[in-house]
Amino acid sequence: MIAPMVDLHVHTVSSGHAYSTVEECARWAAQKGLQAIAITDHGPAIPGSGNLYHFWNLKVLPRRMHGIWILRSVEANILDGEGGLDLPDKILESLDVVHAGLHPYTGYQGDSVQENTAALIAAIRHPLVDIIVHPDNPAFPVDMEAVVGEAVREGKALEINNSSFVHTRSGSEENCLHMARLLAAKGGLVAVGSDAHVAAFAGEFTHAVEVLQETDITEESVINYSIERLEEFLGSRGKPLRLE
Ligand SMILES: [Zn+2]
């Protein structure tokens, strides 16, 4: 069984609709035996989320808390079909890992499969984006074959989001299995995230791991099964993790 040792997708109070601090998330994740968490608060286009200064200032976060690594990240919002995101490149470049995805109430106007697919493909091609979050969200239907194909070509990871099965995005299961089967068949890269909005759910991957098992996705394909694997992935993208 693949049990990822890094949670790549954790929210804190800075998202505006999440309820724990970085320190609390680190403590819960450490108790569960994780090696690292990535702090992925929503980009500024989500109402109530952090502003540019939140992301610019992530450099002050200690690298270690409660014995685990703290990675500096964002869940950026895809704004259009041209690869537009809600953080400037200069800030994205300063982060360890960059997630991007579609969310409601952010100014994104697309409402067709064609537009959503074009938006995800443009984000996959964005040189600073590493991971596309919840591409299986039924609220933004896409041509999954096209999205997976582009991710494989670009060497980017698509997320299996544990929260999609539990708290949000109802109806994701079928889309997720479809995506995961395509990823397994094409040898695509997978990122597993809890998408925890409270500290107690950091490192919670139960449903995502079931999908990995059901679809025979290999350990090597999961970019966060260990901090070493994540370092290898980011290194191959020309953005080596500097954890000192
Ligand atoms: Zn999200």
Ligand SMILES: [Zn+2]
């Ligand atoms: Zn999230």
